[in-house]
Amino acid sequence: MKKIIVTGATGQIGSVLTPALRQRYGAENVVAAGHKRKPGGTLLTSGAYITLDVRDRGALDTYVREYNVGTIYHLAALLSASAEKQPQLAWEINMGGLTNVLEVARIYGCAVFHPSSIGAFGPTAPRINTPQESIQRPQTMYGITKVSAELLCDYYFERFGVDTRGVRYPGLISHETSPGGGTTDYAVDIFYAALRQESYTCYLAPGTCLDMMYMPDAVRAAVDLMEADPKRLRFRNAYNITAMSFAPEEIYSAIKKHIPDFIMNYEVDAVRQAVADSWPDRMDDSAARSQWGWQPEYDLASLTADMLARLSAKLSLS
């Protein structure tokens, strides 16, 4: 079998997706490519690991050729809050990296998975049941890179026949690797505070509703989409997918059912609040459901129970 390479393998999605791909396709067939973050868990020992800056097309070309790569899961990117702090760098990494991946994919005939985000929508898109096809005028650098990436991936498919596929991920919640630099990170940080018996100060205001998803569902979505029958895919880049939609006070209540003494306060961060206010409350993901069978398994209650159980085991070990 041709190999799979995962860029951003040490990041929030990559650190869970890479082991899942190794389990499914054989550890010897999945190359993990990380950059700044140290590889944790078994990433280093369970298969090939390389250090790669996705802005370096020469290095990417060499690895794809040497490892005989057939599929690239391209996850390396700056998230929304980091991108607002360093917009030029965000363009370089998010768009420069993707351009390199698509060019190498064109030359060597690779398929490409590239995640988009709720951030690809802006304040002029409908917030409730945001349609699969809707106005996309984001006002953040992250959103601009995401909508540009969707278009570029579609272009490489239409023009060069590169098999590009992607989803618009909501905020992702995981007990493995923390996201870092996102607007939805509060929904992960809150669990750490609760389990450490600390109070949590939320940087988003009450009532800020956003789409969210537990990492096992996010990983399954990527694999299912890449395995889906191409004849059924009308959109490719990128499918709305969601699992739940909640505001800070709702996840707080869900955690309080398990930890009644837990306290949350608010101290709103204007930049991240403005970003969140420009994103959908809840996307319509019916196209993903009907075209490739997308179906989430976790809701807020089951996510909360699982996060608390797994994170408390992890924290008591560390």
Ligand code: AKB
């Ligand atoms: C972020 O908050 O930047 C990401 C996202 C929703 O794309 N988690």
